[in-house]
Amino acid sequence: MRTFCGALILLSCFMLAGCSPPLPDTLGDYAVECILMTPEPIPPTEDDPHVGFKDVYACGISEEDLLAQMSDGAPWPDGSMVLKESTKAHQGYPWLIATASKQAGSWEWAEYTRNFESEDFAQIPVGEDTCIDCHKKVKSSDYIYTHYITSNP
Ligand code: HEC
Numbered sequence: 022m023r024t025f026c027g028a029l030i031l032l033s034c035f036m037l038a039g040c041s042p043p044l045p046d047t048l049g050d051y052a053v054e055c056i057l058m059t060p061e062p063i064p065p066t067e068d069d070p071h072v073g074f075k076d077v078y079a080c081g082i083s084e085e086d087l088l089a090q091m092s093d094g095a096p097w098p099d100g101s102m103v104l105k106e107s108t109k110a111h112q113g114y115p116w117l118i119a120t121a122s123k124q125a126g127s128w129e130w131a132e133y134t135r136n137f138e139s140e141d142f143a144q145i146p147v148g149e150d151t152c153i154d155c156h157k158k159v160k161s162s163d164y165i166y167t168h169y170i171t172s173n174p
Contacts, residue, residue: 041144043133043143043144048118055078056079056082056087058079058169062108071107071132073116074108076106078103079169080102080104094161096126096163097163107119117134118132118134120133121165130156131144132144132152
């Protein structure tokens with residue numbers, strides 16, 4: 022019986038971990054490897070879906086292609102990713118990371134959060150429809166709100 026309970030606990034741990042995948046390793050170095058699109062953090066807004074001061078990064082795209090993308094509003098290329106990191110005013114460390122990754126011509130949406138600085142980010146099980154419902158308001162710019170402001174005009 023004891024072994025059975027142990028196995029059950031172990032199984033539930035696996036199942037729980039399965040519900041909350043961690044932040045993919047590929048995002049690990051985004052602050053170094055990606056282009057910061059927002060020279061100043063985007064301040065909180067009244068109906069902010071991702072509460073806090075937000076830095077937005079463009080990954081997997083060259084600066085030249087990013088600038089071209091911004092000027093003609095063409096769809097972002099496959100393999101590119103836009104990542105938003107949000108830090109609450111009273112906390113001093115990011116609590117949320119939201120990503121939009123372009124695969125086979127469409128965006129995949131994901132959101133990761135944590136409660137404490139020492140904690141790993143874990144994906145929250147939010148349906149992509151929630152993200153798309155709002156982001157479709159900017160369908161004309163391929164569902165992406167943020168415009169890249171180059172620091173070297
Ligand atoms: C209620 C509207 C709303 C919802 C819902 C929403 N977003 Fe956003 N999102 C925004 C706005 C507005 C911005 C522009 C930056 C800002 O003001 O935070 C943004 C920015 C982003 C960005 C940076 C790229 C860009 O479009 O500027 C990503 C990535 C992102 N959101 C992912 C998500 C994901 C993933 C979800 C669902 C889990 C989601 N968003 C749900 C409104 C929304």
